[in-house]
Amino acid sequence: GENVEQHPSTLSVQEGDSAVIKCTYSDSASNYFPWYKQELGKRPQLIIDIRSNVGEKKDQRIAVTLNKTAKHFSLHITETQPEDSAVYFCADLQGGYNKLIFGAGTRLAVHP
Amino acid sequence: ETGVTQTPRHLVMGMTNKKSLKCEQHLGHNAMYWYKQSAKKPLELMFVYNFKEQTENNSVPSRFSPECPNSSHLFLHLHTLQPEDSALYLCASSQDFERVSYNEQFFGPGTRLTVL
Numbered sequence: 702g703e704n705v706e707q708h709p710s711t712l713s714v715q716e717g718d719s720a721v722i723k724c725t726y727s728d729s730a731s732n733y734f735p736w737y738k739q740e741l742g743k744r745p746q747l748i749i750d751i752r753s754n755v756g757e758k759k760d761q762r763i764a765v766t767l768n769k770t771a772k773h774f775s776l777h778i779t780e781t782q783p784e785d786s787a788v789y790f791c792a793d794l795q796g797g798y799n800k801l802i803f804g805a806g807t808r809l810a811v812h813p
Numbered sequence: 814e815t816g817v818t819q820t821p822r823h824l825v826m827g828m829t830n831k832k833s834l835k836c837e838q839h840l841g842h843n844a845m846y847w848y849k850q851s852a853k854k855p856l857e858l859m860f861v862y863n864f865k866e867q868t869e870n871n872s873v874p875s876r877f878s879p880e881c882p883n884s885s886h887l888f889l890h891l892h893t894l895q896p897e898d899s900a901l902y903l904c905a906s907s908q909d910f911e912r913v914s915y916n917e918q919f920f921g922p923g924t925r926l927t928v929l
Contacts (some may be wrong), residue, residue: 735917737856744903744920745856790856800869801918803856 703728703795707804714781715812722807724791725773733794734774735801736765740787748789749776781811815839817921819904825927826894834889834924836904844909845887846918847879851900862887863909894928901925 707724714720724734735750751758751765751774758765762781767774778785791804817838826832838845847859861869862881876898878890887904904921 744922746920747917750917788855792856800858800861800871802858806855 703731703793703802705791705793705802705804707791707807709807710805711808711810713810713812716781716783718781720776720778720781720785720809720811722776722789722791722809723773724775724793724804725771726793726802727772728793728795729772731793731795734765734767735792735794736763736776737790737792737803738787739790739806745790778809781809783811783813785809786811817904817906817919819902819921819924821924822922823925823927825929826891827929828894828896830891830894832891834891834902834904834926836887836889836921838885838887838904838906838919838921840906840908840919842906842908842919843884844907845881845884846905846907847887847889848903848905848920849900850903850923856903859889891926894926896928899926899928 704727705724732753736748737745738748739745749760749763749765751767756767762779764777788806788808790806792801820835844863846861849857849859858871859873860879865881876892876894880888901923903923905918907916907918
């Protein structure tokens with residue numbers, strides 16, 4: 702079945718540095734790729750998403766890039782801040798179905 | 814209450830008990846979901862309902878039984894669970910178009926379930 706692999710599982714950066722999280726997927730029919738952020742003890746929340754008809758999308762300090770040929774997409778956070786510390790989940794919408802497949806998550810720690 | 818609410822927030826039950834989890838969304842959405850979140854599988858889809866119809870059952874054991882009486886309410890009935898079912902159960906909703914979810918899923922706060 703469809704599988705989404707997410708790397709790294711943990712990431713530690715200094716405040717102000719950039720952070721990159723990468724996901725790969727297997728279903729060539731997938732066409733929607735959201736990223737969710739889950740702070741400790743809180744619910745997951747969408748932070749950015751991208752559809753397969755674009756290669757990059759930016760929203761202030763966060764950006765997502767998509768390479769459909771290689772079947773991978775990445776989350777980029779620039780000028781990281783302590784409040785960016787959380788678990789980040791990538792996901793892909795299984796082609797033709799109403800079913801999001803989530804990656805295993807990346808625990809990001811931003812140190813002041 | 815706004816957004817997606819879940820009750821109870823915490824639940825401890827024995828393996829022979831029967832209990833139900835409740836989810837309510839106040840967003841006017843037409844799709845609702847149950848997810849299981851545990852250390853082994855961080856966000857695992859269990860069930861999907863579109864327009865009150867179940868459109869996805871992700872190979873979930875029959876001891877979990879969902880119910881969607883209307884587009885605002887979703888229940889998860891629990892019966893003879895196992896200790897490995899202990900997890901955080903998250904409900905979510907979204908506004909779907911033609912039964913495909915390109916829109917944001919809004920999650921509830923979850924029910925922390927412990928099976929003894």
